[in-house]
Amino acid sequence: xxxxxxxxxxxxxxxxxxxxxxxxxxxxxxxxxxxxxxxxxxxxxxxxxxxxxxxxxxxxxxxxxxxxxxxxxxxxxxxxxxxxxxxxxxxxxxxxxxxxxxxxxxxxxxxxxxxxxxxxxxxxxxxxxxxxxxxxxxxxxxxxxxxxxxxxxxxxxxxxxxxxxxxxxxxxxxxxxxxxxxxxxxxxxxxxxxxxxxxxxxxxxxxxxxxxxxxxxxxxxxxxxxxxxxxxxxxxxxxxxxxxxxxxxxxxxxxxxxxxxxxxxxxxxxxxxxxxxxxxxxxxxxxxxxxxxxxxxxxxxxxxxxxxxxxxxxxxx
Numbered sequence: 001x002x003x004x005x006x007x008x009x010x011x012x013x014x015x016x017x018x019x020x021x022x023x024x025x026x027x028x029x030x031x032x033x034x035x036x037x038x039x040x041x042x043x044x045x046x047x048x049x050x051x052x053x054x055x056x057x058x059x060x061x062x063x064x065x066x067x068x069x070x071x072x073x074x075x076x077x078x079x080x081x082x083x084x085x086x087x088x089x090x091x092x093x094x095x096x097x098x099x100x101x102x103x104x105x106x107x108x109x110x111x112x113x114x115x116x117x118x119x120x121x122x123x124x125x126x127x128x129x130x131x132x133x134x135x136x137x138x139x140x141x142x143x144x145x146x147x148x149x150x151x152x153x154x155x156x157x158x159x160x161x162x163x164x165x166x167x168x169x170x171x172x173x174x175x176x177x178x179x180x181x182x183x184x185x186x187x188x189x190x191x192x193x194x195x196x197x198x199x200x201x202x203x204x205x206x207x208x209x210x211x212x213x214x215x216x217x218x219x220x221x222x223x224x225x226x227x228x229x230x231x232x233x234x235x236x237x238x239x240x241x242x243x244x245x246x247x248x249x250x251x252x253x254x255x256x257x258x259x260x261x262x263x264x265x266x267x268x269x270x271x272x273x274x275x276x277x278x279x280x281x282x283x284x285x286x287x288x289x290x291x292x293x294x295x296x297x298x299x300x301x302x303x304x305x306x307x308x309x310x311x312x313x314x315x316x317x
Contacts, residue, residue: 049270137171
């Protein structure tokens with residue numbers, strides 16, 4: 001048996017489970033998605049801080065690669081959820097019926113074979129053109145895609161992000177009303193999180209960029225951000241409470257606090273926790289409906305089928 005030892009070890013070295021490489025399972029187009037109305041045990045409270053619950057659904061599918069949603073965008077009445085392996089779900093709910101599209105990013109960092117290449121964690125979509133910007137952890141890069149997510153039009157790995165931790169990179173990405181972009185790292189040393197302010201397209205190497213810092217609530221890490229029509233920034237922050245239990249806090253950061261060299265902090269406007277939801281809140285988006293500002297939040301189930309994926313909608317008061 002001894003002569004076989006080296007060939008066996010050589011094979012195990014390239015098998016993902018032994019080598020530490022996590023292969024990407026691409027979500028196929030046309031996957032069947034089950035959308036079920038969700039009401040927490042005991043019903044929805046009238047208010048959660050400054051949030052008024054509007055409704056929520058759970059999302060599930062037997063399709064390989066479904067779930068793990070880490071980013072969210074709302075445009076033209078459609079929700080786009082991006083998973084942390086480059087898989088996406090586009091969902092439209094109207095008059096009690098849901099229409100879903102599924103697929104995977106066509107281009108991206110590296111070969112795209114492993115999750116380390118395609119650890120997509122944040123998303124912003126331009127409503128007029130449908131173009132999308134995606135922030136990748138590990139690669140510490142930002143890519144711009146066409147409206148169909150098929151082709152990467154441009155990409156940039158800013159040197160200001162080069163030393164961000166591998167698994168804590170561009171967790172939050174938001175496009176401000178004036179066309180600037182904000183990117184925030186998930187974790188870093190101490191209480192502050194490094195952040196960048198791009199003067200325009202963050203995927204263009206010609207766009208000027210400035211550093212600043214974000215201060216999350218104690219014990220929490222920023223998981224996404226979205227801009228309000230006023231230019232103020234909402235930051236979603238989550239905390240792992242142990243054994244797949246989480247809580248989340250929403251922080252409102254004044255636009256004046258987002259400036260080069262500054263430390264941006266804000267006031268907490270809501271806390272999401274059990275019994276309303278105790279999952280991992282990772283995606284945040286803002287929309288306007290009949291003069292009201294709506295907040296949308298999605299959760300990351302780490303592609304564990306026994307955990308729910310939520311899409312929740314709130315009115316900001």
